Amino acid sequence: KAGVTQTPRYLIKTRGQQVTLSCSPISGHRSVSWYQQTPGQGLQFLFEYFSETQRNKGNFPGRFSGRQFSNSRSEMNVSTLELGDSALYLCASSLALHTGELFFGEGSRLTVL
Amino acid sequence: DQQVKQNSPSLSVQEGRISILNCDYTNSMFDYFLWYKKYPAEGPTFLISISSIKDKNEDGRFTVFLNKSAKHLSLHIVPSQPGDSAVYFCAASASKGKLTFGTGTRLTIIP
Numbered sequence: 001k002a003g004v005t006q007t008p009r010y011l012i013k014t015r016g017q018q019v020t021l022s023c024s025p026i027s028g029h030r031s032v033s034w035y036q037q038t039p040g041q042g043l044q045f046l047f048e049y050f051s052e053t054q055r056n057k058g059n060f061p062g063r064f065s066g067r068q069f070s071n072s073r074s075e076m077n078v079s080t081l082e083l084g085d086s087a088l089y090l091c092a093s094s095l096a097l098h099t100g101e102l103f104f105g106e107g108s109r110l111t112v113l
Numbered sequence: 114d115q116q117v118k119q120n121s122p123s124l125s126v127q128e129g130r131i132s133i134l135n136c137d138y139t140n141s142m143f144d145y146f147l148w149y150k151k152y153p154a155e156g157p158t159f160l161i162s163i164s165s166i167k168d169k170n171e172d173g174r175f176t177v178f179l180n181k182s183a184k185h186l187s188l189h190i191v192p193s194q195p196g197d198s199a200v201y202f203c204a205a206s207a208s209k210g211k212l213t214f215g216t217g218t219r220l221t222i223i224p
Contacts, residue, residue: 042216100209104156
């Protein structure tokens with residue numbers, strides 16, 4: 001069974017640009033969560049989607065947004081990029097909400113210059 | 114406000130010895146705890162979990178201990194092997210909801 005797939009794996013943007021990251025969950029998984037990982041901050045929760053609806057949101061500015069499609073695939077978007085947005089963005093899937101264990105993708109490493 | 118804390122950014126242990134990674138939490142609503150392991154350029158992988166109704170859970174070389182009164186959990190790896198060198202994240206949730214992660218501890222196993 002294929003794991004969680006994230007694209008692109010690496011990307012470089014400049015300040016002010018916007019970026020869209022994509023995540024395909026494990027087949028059959030309907031919940032997708034996004035996390036930001038930066039040095040010293042661990043994994044910070046961005047948002048969680050289930051059945052195309054955002055179920056939970058972390059403490060990030062409105063420049064960070066996401067959505068989930070009917071096939072459970074998810075995208076997240078960051079607009080007006082700032083240097084501090086440079087991070088590893090991790091997507092995780094689970095069968096449903098409130099199952100505890102998450103299965104992570106390899107992440108999309110974003111560098112903002 | 115860091116609700117899950119891993120106060121040791123790094124830890125070095127001799128191969129064959131015991132590795133003990135620690136984690137503290139502040140939110141008394143947390144009732145489900147997990148440990149994830151992360152290699153460079155890979156996503157975190159689930160290692161072991163424990164529910165607040167238990168104080169110990171064991172899986173092979175890995176044992177997690179939970180002290181609810183102290184709001185503290187620890188991961189024991191015995192014996193430590195070179196392949197255990199990775200960053201370990203502690204995570205907690207309330208009713209198996211959103212996971213809150215610690216900042217991670219980089220474990221290095223010295224051959």
